[in-house]
Amino acid sequence: DAGVIQSPRHEVTEMGQEVTLRCKPISGHDYLFWYRQTMMRGLELLIYFNNNVPIDDSGMPEDRFSAKMPNASFSTLKIQPSEPRDSAVYFCASSLFPEDYEQYFGPGTRLTVT
């Protein structure tokens, strides 16, 4: 398996623009997680899905952030409009909980908002 796939790997955008991050989980995994990593706040869980349904979005910072999972093999995290404080590395992870507690992380998308 190719593992969790994220695109793009790097994104540079101007403040106010819409940003869409993409994730393909490991085939067969029914849980998908979106995390944000910054120096100041570390690794934060933003939202997670089970069988394509959002279960907990309490970590989503504000209404500018939205996430969707239209099918078992694709998810998006959208920021609209983007702000400089959104600059971070965004990770997607998937798991086969409860058979396997391990969360498999993708390589991340480094977002820079200028």
Add this chain to the structure above:
Amino acid sequence: QQQVKQSPQSLIVQKGGISIINCAYENTAFDYFPWYQQFPGKGPALLIAIRPDVSEKKEGRFTISFNKSAKQFSLHIMDSQPGDSATYFCAASKGNMLTFGGGTRLMVKP
């Protein structure tokens, strides 16, 4: 989310030495305690994990020690190697929602 506190923030160890990273948690409902390893430019990857019904788990050079009464757990890396240089995160969960510690940047000097 309940906080997981990790220390130290950074650690320098000589090759062959022992690296020790500590974590403390608050929520007694947590029932799964993994350690993740992250190399620059990569996503975190599971290194080793423990459940609260055991006090120690060892996998190769990596050992988790768990103290349920103190609500603390630690990662020991024996015979540390330069290839172990990475950032290490402890985490805790009840179910599948992980709460991560702040991370420890380990550098192993040759």
